Amino acid sequence: MKGGTFETVNRISEITKRDILDLFKNGVDIPDFWETQRVTYNYFGRLEEIEFLKRLYDLNNMLSLDSRFSDAESDIWQHTVNNDDYPFCWVFEDERFQLKNGSDEVYLKFICEIFHPTVRLEKGYWKEFLDETNRLLQNDGYEIYPAEKKSNRDVYGWRIFSPEEDKLFVPYSQRNQKLINGKKRLTIKRGARNQIYQLLEKHNNVHRETDETGLNYYITTRERVFSDIRQFYPPKCYNVQNQYVETENLQDFMYYSSPYCVIDAIEFFEKYNQDIDFETQVYTILRLNDLALKLDNGKIVSAYDGQIKNSTLVPIQEAGLKELLQEATKYYDEGNFRIAVEKLWDAFERLKTYYSPTLDKKESANKIVCDMSSNKDPYKILFENEFFELTAIGNNFRIRHHETTKTDIEDNRHYDYFYKRCLSLISVAIQYLDGGGML
Numbered sequence: 001m002k003g004g005t006f007e008t009v010n011r012i013s014e015i016t017k018r019d020i021l022d023l024f025k026n027g028v029d030i031p032d033f034w035e036t037q038r039v040t041y042n043y044f045g046r047l048e049e050i051e052f053l054k055r056l057y058d059l060n061n062m063l064s065l066d067s068r069f070s071d072a073e074s075d076i077w078q079h080t081v082n083n084d085d086y087p088f089c090w091v092f093e094d095e096r097f098q099l100k101n102g103s104d105e106v107y108l109k110f111i112c113e114i115f116h117p118t119v120r121l122e123k124g125y126w127k128e129f130l131d132e133t134n135r136l137l138q139n140d141g142y143e144i145y146p147a148e149k150k151s152n153r154d155v156y157g158w159r160i161f162s163p164e165e166d167k168l169f170v171p172y173s174q175r176n177q178k179l180i181n182g183k184k185r186l187t188i189k190r191g192a193r194n195q196i197y198q199l200l201e202k203h204n205n206v207h208r209e210t211d212e213t214g215l216n217y218y219i220t221t222r223e224r225v226f227s228d229i230r231q232f233y234p235p236k237c238y239n240v241q242n243q244y245v246e247t248e249n250l251q252d253f254m255y256y257s258s259p260y261c262v263i264d265a266i267e268f269f270e271k272y273n274q275d276i277d278f279e280t281q282v283y284t285i286l287r288l289n290d291l292a293l294k295l296d297n298g299k300i301v302s303a304y305d306g307q308i309k310n311s312t313l314v315p316i317q318e319a320g321l322k323e324l325l326q327e328a329t330k331y332y333d334e335g336n337f338r339i340a341v342e343k344l345w346d347a348f349e350r351l352k353t354y355y356s357p358t359l360d361k362k363e364s365a366n367k368i369v370c371d372m373s374s375n376k377d378p379y380k381i382l383f384e385n386e387f388f389e390l391t392a393i394g395n396n397f398r399i400r401h402h403e404t405t406k407t408d409i410e411d412n413r414h415y416d417y418f419y420k421r422c423l424s425l426i427s428v429a430i431q432y433l434d435g436g437g438m439l
Contacts, residue, residue, distance in 0.1 A: 012104050027040040047118075053076070059073035063096060108158040115144065141160060171268065186291075193255050195285045203221060224268075229265070321347055344419055348394070348422055348426060352364060387425070
């Protein structure tokens with residue numbers, strides 16, 4: 001941060017961009033029995049090239065590089081359709097499209113659009129190209145991930161890549177130990193447990209694995225789940241003598257174990273599940289049994305949780321803001337409210353500079369307020385006051401641990417209040433960024 005403004009984040013190296021260009025130019029090798037097969041895939045998928053580019057750029061108001069034409073669309077049509085003399089994948093190196101030397105945000109938005117369900121060729125090799133593109137982007141700290149669904153198909157967004165999160169999945173009971181100890185205990189009645197068990201049994205599939213010697217063997221989802229659980233605690237249940245004993249029986253585990261173990265089992269089954277409706281089925285069971293929980297992105301969370309959803313982060317086209325919001329969410333989930341609030345306040349300050357350097361900080365914040373309020377005075381006053389109040393909280397309380405002259409926050413419940421109040425404003429504001437509030 002310099003002079004009250006935040007620096008643009010540019011992680012994607014020239015090497016990575018060159019590798020991704022080579023990928024779409026030359027194809028990727030995939031296994032084909034005992035050999036490999038080179039396959040190709042057009043970045044514009046099942047669309048025409050101009051049709052694809054118009055989803056991202058206003059070609060009619062972009063410069064033409066051909067003096068015979070007044071705009072980029074006519075220029076591109078002449079050289080890709082009429083004459084077809086532009087080199088394959090020319091767009092990646094055309095300065096007008098800011099893919100070679102522009103911001104990470106522009107580049108990542110372009111990459112995500114390649115794999116949009118409207119664009120991608122479902123019968124083509126788009127998934128192989130997505131995986132390889134992701135592998136390259138992860139070297140520079142980003143990843144493409146399924147952020148939401150349209151017509152039951154994944155719509156991809158980008159986020160900051162956190163490799164440490166992929167090493168070990170921590171289940172609900174372990175992530176929330178502090179909160180569980182300090183709250184009224186969760187109860188899951190027998191009827192709900194039976195419904196959950198029936199759903200998990202339905203998805204207790206058989207998987208083929210290969211051991212270190214190259215021999216194939218078969219393992220069920222249940223066996224995988226119990227193996228994962230043992231990394232944290234021995235799976236136990238109450239027997240007929242009311243003794244809490246170890247078990248390998250899924251039904252007994254679901255019926256007679258701690259309710260938090262039931263939640264863990266749901267999360268681990270999701271980890272190995274391929275059914276795109278599994279999340280919806282879990283939500284239906286929980287809702288029908290008045291359990292205020294839901295399965296979101298592989299984790300059980302409160303149905304009333306104020307956390308920002310992955311799908312809400314998609315429109316943010318500024319990597320620094322997105323990274324801070326991801327970090328705040330991560331620390332809050334871990335029960336580290338102090339760091340979560342600090343990260344969230346940093347995100348709040350960065351949000352106010354979202355339209356910099358085109359606008360200064362004050363004008364940038366004013367534009368956000370105007371967009372949120374649709375320039376209607378009652379709402380404009382409301383949001384202006386909330387921006388002012390949150391700024392005052394950040395100035396008066398010790399949100400950042402290195403600021404020793406501010407009022408200390410000594411109660412986690414106060415941290416929770418600050419977090420949820422700031423999050424409430426941010427989660428609404430980011431939906432209006434870059435014209436997102438226009439209906």
